[in-house]
Amino acid sequence: MTKDNDNQLLAWQGLTIPLKEDWRPLKIEGDHTKGSITIGNMDGPVFQLRWLRPAKNYDGVKWIKNRCKVAAGGQTSDNPPRPEAFDETEWIEDLAIRQESEKTVWWGYAKTANVLVEILLTNLCSQEINRWFKRHALPKLDVIPPTEDCVWSIYSCRFTIPPGYVLNRKRLAAGDLAFEFFGDTGKKVMIRQVFPALLALQRRSYQGWLRDRVFKERRRCRKERETTMDDGLQLTWRGQKKLPFPFGFLFPRQWVAVIAHDEDLDRLLIVESEWKNGRQAAPAEPILDSMRRTA
Amino acid sequence: MGLFGTKPPMLDRETAMTGFPVKLPAQAREEKDGKLHVTVKFHRPRWQQVLGAEKVCSRTFALDPYGREVYDACDGKTNVSQIIKRFARHHKITIAEAEVSVATFFKTLIGRGMIGIELKKRL
Numbered sequence: 001m002t003k004d005n006d007n008q009l010l011a012w013q014g015l016t017i018p019l020k021e022d023w024r025p026l027k028i029e030g031d032h033t034k035g036s037i038t039i040g041n042m043d044g045p046v047f048q049l050r051w052l053r054p055a056k057n058y059d060g061v062k063w064i065k066n067r068c069k070v071a072a073g074g075q076t077s078d079n080p081p082r083p084e085a086f087d088e089t090e091w092i093e094d095l096a097i098r099q100e101s102e103k104t105v106w107w108g109y110a111k112t113a114n115v116l117v118e119i120l121l122t123n124l125c126s127q128e129i130n131r132w133f134k135r136h137a138l139p140k141l142d143v144i145p146p147t148e149d150c151v152w153s154i155y156s157c158r159f160t161i162p163p164g165y166v167l168n169r170k171r172l173a174a175g176d177l178a179f180e181f182f183g184d185t186g187k188k189v190m191i192r193q194v195f196p197a198l199l200a201l202q203r204r205s206y207q208g209w210l211r212d213r214v215f216k217e218r219r220r221c222r223k224e225r226e227t228t229m230d231d232g233l234q235l236t237w238r239g240q241k242k243l244p245f246p247f248g249f250l251f252p253r254q255w256v257a258v259i260a261h262d263e264d265l266d267r268l269l270i271v272e273s274e275w276k277n278g279r280q281a282a283p284a285e286p287i288l289d290s291m292r293r294t295a
Numbered sequence: 296m297g298l299f300g301t302k303p304p305m306l307d308r309e310t311a312m313t314g315f316p317v318k319l320p321a322q323a324r325e326e327k328d329g330k331l332h333v334t335v336k337f338h339r340p341r342w343q344q345v346l347g348a349e350k351v352c353s354r355t356f357a358l359d360p361y362g363r364e365v366y367d368a369c370d371g372k373t374n375v376s377q378i379i380k381r382f383a384r385h386h387k388i389t390i391a392e393a394e395v396s397v398a399t400f401f402k403t404l405i406g407r408g409m410i411g412i413e414l415k416k417r418l
Contacts, residue, residue, distance in 0.1 A: 008389060024391030042308060156388040174395040195388060196361060265387055 011153035012037055014144045015051060015117065018137050025154060032166045046125055047133060050118040060109030060116055061088050067107050071095060080106060081134060085143040087111045106138060113143040157193045160290035162283060165189060169215050178214040187275045187282040190215065193291065194268040197261050206235045209268060210257050219243055221255060234260040241274055252277060256284045262292055314412040316401060317371035322353055330357040335408050356407055365400055369410050375401065
């Protein structure tokens with residue numbers, strides 16, 4: 001999540017929403033098709049954002065009506081916030097779910113991006129925070145269409161990834177954030193941000209960080225070429241990824257790994273990409289540039 | 296009173312965040328190789344004393360620039376929450392990230408007897 005006038009931007013699975021400075025993700029579940037993210041502050045959970053990408057020709061309007069019916073017998077509150085990307089929205093303010101527990105529920109359907117969104121505002125925080133969320137955060141909820149470059153922004157890591165890549169694995173450790181994306185026809189991209197770079201480079205060299213594997217893989221990396229750029233602040237390895245002996249000749253992959261030290265942000269930025277021989281290369285350097293520009 | 300002594304009182308989040316960290320008296324402080332070396336009195340654990348070690352010894356801990364920044368901020372006037380916010384702003388990271396790093400570091404410093412936290416709220 002990167003800062004924007006004392007607020008941060010959360011961008012996850014093609015959905016973006018501004019958050020207050022001290023809000024943070026508490027729980028992340030699911031994948032690109034269906035999932036949820038719970039955001040909270042120091043006191044507890046503030047809201048939960050759920051998404052669902054149904055099959056084509058799904059009637060999202062009917063889904064919203066059905067949800068309203070299940071929640072409050074079809075009764076809804078007036079003037080639901082309508083972010084630009086959404087064609088249909090409804091909400092129920094202060095819906096009594098259990099005794100002494102009232103929540104605000106918002107539903108939205110973005111037809112072009114084919115996403116159904118449900119937001120559950122816990123109402124556990126102060127009135128002021130709830131009001132800020134309803135008036136400022138919710139109207140700025142946005143959906144990135146699947147045909148456009150997708151922004152990802154969580155904690156202090158932000159990058160842009162080309163369309164068609166889906167998050168496969170992630171590791172959100174303090175100071176070490178890593179994401180693995182799968183694209184079509186065997187493309188794979190791994191993005192990693194390590195903070196603080198100064199201490200990270202005392203522990204391991206650039207080569208050491210490129211050799212360090214965050215996620216387990218069957219293929220072994222074989223470096224063929226090394227290039228240094230930017231006065232030694234950026235290192236690129238090119239080579240192949242092969243299955244262990246004796247299966248090395250089977251399905252080898254082309255592989256590029258780039259590591260850069262962003263001195264302004266004091267971060268180590270690492271991007272690795274692999275693709276099948278003879279296919280279009282998966283990008284590494286444009287993603288690294290996007291991390292640098294916006295982190 | 297339990298079998299192994301009294302249980303320490305629970306510290307809630309709000310109390311911890313509004314506490315004022317303060318440096319405890321150090322035997323020596325010196326700069327070496329870009330690091331701050333702080334020597335403090337260290338009370339050995341009881342099992343070491345039983346084996347014949349001295350009750351108190353001195354230990355030196357080296358602080359890197361990040362550790363030093365946090366240690367220097369422990370002036371008894373700035374509370375934990377303010378130190379976290381300042382650290383986040385200075386290093387362009389989120390408050391959540393800064394909170395994890397700084398809180399863990401405070402725990403280490405307290406364990407080593409380098410700082411104490413003055414609590415506003417009584418436990």
